Amino acid sequence: MTAKPTKNKPMYYPWHHFVLFPAAVVLAGYGIRRYLNVAGNDDEISRLWFTVMLLAVVGLGVIIMLRQHYALALQDRLIRLEVRQRYFELTGQSLRTWEEQLQMSQILALRFAGDAELPVLVEAAAREKLSSKDIQSRIQDFQFDHLRV
Numbered sequence: 001m002t003a004k005p006t007k008n009k010p011m012y013y014p015w016h017h018f019v020l021f022p023a024a025v026v027l028a029g030y031g032i033r034r035y036l037n038v039a040g041n042d043d044e045i046s047r048l049w050f051t052v053m054l055l056a057v058v059g060l061g062v063i064i065m066l067r068q069h070y071a072l073a074l075q076d077r078l079i080r081l082e083v084r085q086r087y088f089e090l091t092g093q094s095l096r097t098w099e100e101q102l103q104m105s106q107i108l109a110l111r112f113a114g115d116a117e118l119p120v121l122v123e124a125a126a127r128e129k130l131s132s133k134d135i136q137s138r139i140q141d142f143q144f145d146h147l148r149v
Contacts, residue, residue, distance in 0.1 A: 016066060024063050028056035076104060079111050083118075091119050101126040106135060114141025 012018070031053035038046040080099075087095040099107070106125045109132035113121050117140060125135050136142075 016063065021060075021063050024056060024060040028053070028060045031056040076108070080104070080107055083107050083111050086115065086118060087122060090115055095122065098122050098126045105132040106130065108132060109135040111145060112136060112143050113139050114143055117141060 031049060035046070035049040035053040038049055040046070084095045084099070087093070087098075102110075102122070102125060110118065110121055110125065113135075117138075121135060121138060124130060124138070130138075
């Protein structure tokens with residue numbers, strides 16, 4: 001039996017995964033190595049390599065922190081699915097009819113609503129174009145989300 005090929009492939013962001021990150025790692029490593037060779041000298045060359053090393057290490061840190069962006073995007077997708085599921089369980093209807101009228105910020109705010117008030121708040125948010133702060137101010141049974149990164 002032959003395996004069926006799948007259309008789902010690993011997602012890479014080429015600019016991040018294959019250009020910026022490898023370049024930052026190489027530059028940071030090279031800058032650290034060169035600075036360690038001249039460390040302790042009080043001349044222009046040691047200051048130059050210190051600056052290169054510092055910029056490379058900070059740049060590498062920023063690139064690594066981009067992964068936080070990926071985690072938040074995934075959490076947004078999961079929250080959307082959670083609100084869809086809760087709405088369906090409570091009403092027996094799909095949220096997709098209302099979802100077209102809701103922004104992601106509204107859906108993120110709706111996740112804090114208790115089960116009793118979620119269906120009413122979904123309809124109000126879509127009809128009245130409530131902001132996320134307005135939605136949160138109307139929530140009586142606030143369900144905190146302590147797991148958000």
